[in-house]
Amino acid sequence: MAKMRTARKxxxxxxxxxxIESAGVSQAEAGSIIESSQSRIAGLISGAGxxxxxxxxxxxxxxxxxxEGYKEALRELRRDNHKRxxxxxxxxxxxxxxxxxLxxxxxxxxxxxxxxxxxxxGLLQTEAYARAQHADLPDDEDLSLTSDDFVQARLARQEILDKSDPPTVQFVLSESCLRRMWGDPEIMREQIEHLINLSNRKRVMIQVFPFYTPPGRRSPIGHRFTLLRVPSPGAAGPLELAYTEGEGEIRYLDDRKALTSYExxxxxxxxxxxxxEESRAFMxxxxxxYKKMENPTP
Incomplete structure (x- = not known):
């Protein structure tokens, strides 16, 4: 069974x-210090060991x-609470x-x-929207998971927005996010009103990328991607990753070339x-x- 990577790892x-870089030694030389191999050092660096x-x-x-303070920071990172x-x-x-x-x-x-x-x-979804998304999906009988489990798992992730010191989150939403009807008009209206309310929070920023954009401002979203930054208590600086998700494939990228491209x-x-402000008005x-669709004129 593959070892699970975690933020602390x-x-x-x-x-x-x-x-290793600061000391000017190779991974193999670093491995010899602890009577281990280069491959094990590489595994530690990748978060897999x-x-x-x-x-x-x-x-x-x-x-x-x-x-000693730096070494204690290293020990703290080693204390991984997210066991399997x-x-x-x-x-x-x-x-x-x-x-x-993620x-x-x-x-x-x-x-x-x-x-x-x-x-x-998911971080911005209402419960009704999340339930509508999962309504047509079968329960996972192998793991005894119901649609309610999937909805609760998604909503639990949103707790980070209500922390005393929440992260800064910024989203560019294609107009398709607003137009694709995953639920009835009432669910969609409530979801968009929720987006508007969230966008008024100090650390939640939402921009809409409309279907029509004037010449000079056209830059299509080829596919969805997420950039994350995690502060480090050590000396190496923050951890920066690009997260991409496609059909049957999820990738976490940290090489400089990929990050530069996504930046x-x-x-x-x-x-x-x-x-x-334009985005709020558009939403x-x-x-x-959607409200007019809820109460169509006879």
Whole structure:
């Protein structure tokens, strides 16, 4: 069974890579310090491996990182609360293996930027909208999961927006997110009104990318993607990742070339999308259209 990657493991991996680079040694040489191999060091850096406290202390000291405060930060990152058993009870079972890392990252991130098409993102969904989305899906009999479990799992992720120090989240929503009817007109109206209310929060920013954009501002959303930033208590700086989701494939990208490409795409999209006040006005217009559909004129 593959070892599950978690936010803390990824952060620890970044710190190990930072120590190795700063010391000017190879991964193989670092491995020899703890009587291990280059492949094990590579696994630790990728967030897929584990390391004993003694080996971690030894590795840090031999690489020149002797400050006790820094070493304690490393030990804290090693203390991983999200063991595999954490995901085996209640609605948490509804999170697939691939999505568990995203949920873990969301709980410790300080910034999220997301471009979305067709579907209102899970962090912004109302319960009625989420239920409508799952209404036609069969229960998972193998895991004894019901549609209610999937809905509760999605809503639980939204708790991060109500923390005392919530992350900054920014979304560019294609107009298709507002127009695609996953529920009846009342559900859709309530969902859009919920988006408008959320967009008035200090750390929630929503822009709409309308179907029609004038020349010079056209920058289509090729596919949905999310950029996440997780602060680190160590010296390596924040963890930055791009999350992409397609048919049967979820990817977490942290290489600089990929991140630069998605940063560029994000800059183009935010420039092409409606400004915040314009977006609220646009969403209000669409909500009013749904309201008229609820009560059609005889």
């Amino acid at each position: 990824l952060l620890l991996g970044r710190e190990i890579a930072h120590m 584990t390391i004993a406290v003694g080996d971690l202390d030894l590795l840090a000291s031999r690489l020149g990182f002797t400050d 058993g954490f995901w085996s009870t209640g609605h948490r079972r509804a999170y697939s293996e691939d999505i568990r890392l 949920v873990d990252l969301e709980n410790v991130m300080d910034q999220l930027r997301s471009a979305e098409v067709e579907v209102v993102p 560029s795409a994000w800059a183009r999209l935010t420039n092409a999308a409606l400004r915040f 209000k217009q669409v909500a009013d259209e």
